[in-house]
Amino acid sequence: MRIQIDRLMADLKELGSIGFIPGQGASRMAYSPDFVRGRDFVRKRMEEAGLSVQIDAVGNLTGLLPQAQGTGEKRIAMGSHIDTVPMGGIYDGALGVLSAIEVVRTLREAGWKNRHPIEIIAFNEEEGNVIGGTFGSKAFAGAPLETPMLQKMKAFQLTEEDVRRCKRKQDDYLLYLEYHIEQGGILEAKEKTIGIVEGIFGILRYKATVSGKANHAGSTPMELRDDAMEKTARIITDLMDTVRAETESMVCTVGTMTVKPGAVNVIPGETQFIIELRDKTMTPMYSVMEKLKKRWEDQGLHLEEYITQPETLCDKKLCLIAENTAKELGYPSMRMYSGAGHDLINTSFLMPGMLLFIPSRGGISHRYDEYSAPEHIEAGAEVLLEMVQRIDEGAFEREN
Ligand SMILES: [Zn+2]
Known part of the structure; x- marks a missing residue:
């Protein structure tokens, strides 16, 4: 079973073209018309992949693939965010969401009978230029909101009750996997393809x-x-x-x-x-x-x-699964920490999780020339695909 890198790259480019001005970058700030157009595109791709989609009160988009065999298992969640900073790049966030869709497409085409429901999450307002950093995943996880967020929500007719309604149930989830560009230069300098992130500063x-x-x-x-x-x-x-x-x-x-x-x-x-x-x-x-x-x-x-x-720790067992998977697939990997924040900080309130990184050229992100090589994108998506299969077969049990 292999992901189709051409299909994934085409999706990345198509989503990246929405709100993109050449030489300036992609601007899909939360709640903007271009953000909504981008989310419509992702929603269509989710539906084509056989997921039943839902948009919550703060604008997070989720797609659920029910389990194909058995009943009552907890969900394997994967995702990231689909908003951007003003004049950002096309990989930050989008990579994790579109790769997750590619993983589900690949599994289904290969006739995989998933034992766990699989949920793909496209968070809204991770970047924080509109309401506040990781607002979408805060609502999803029921994490506390900062006071300035409460003020800014009013401009979008969002109430605290709306936010409360977005909170998901801890018991529904097994784990969360987030695949993201590194946004730093460590992997490139060390010539590693996969970053196994042990935690966020x-x-x-x-x-x-x-x-x-x-x-x-x-x-x-x-x-x-x-x-x-x-x-x-x-x-x-x-x-x-x-x-x-x-x-x-x-x-x-x-x-x-x-x-x-x-x-x-x-x-x-x-x-x-x-x-x-x-x-x-x-x-x-x-x-x-x-x-x-x-x-x-x-x-x-x-x-x-x-x-x-406080720091966020990725799950140790998941780091080990990722490390072994990368090794067996032949991709050089290294353990590292993330200096940047991610939606995983909030999903950790609900479930164990981990972050996978691939190199960012020149360590650059949040800019129009943000770039990750297709062979690295493919490697990370392959690790994700293999991890999901292993986890679905029972390689991971939730302890709390
Ligand atoms: Zn990001």
């Missing part, structure tokens, strides 16, 4: 304020200054050094800064910036922030934690 964000004393930039000698910007420069350097020393995997970004009063001839009296940390687990990130606080608190640094998103 947790995120910690702090609002930082550094206080000094604003004063005349000409008449205040250096030894009498309390310059908030100078201290900030030293604090950020210390922060980055501490991060590097703490773990190999942690990443840290200071991407915004406000300087007060903000004049060329006034010594800065205060700076405000956001510190963002990401790592495999939360503990080392808290350790970094504790050290920073201890060293700089009495010199005017004030820290306030404001976003905490």
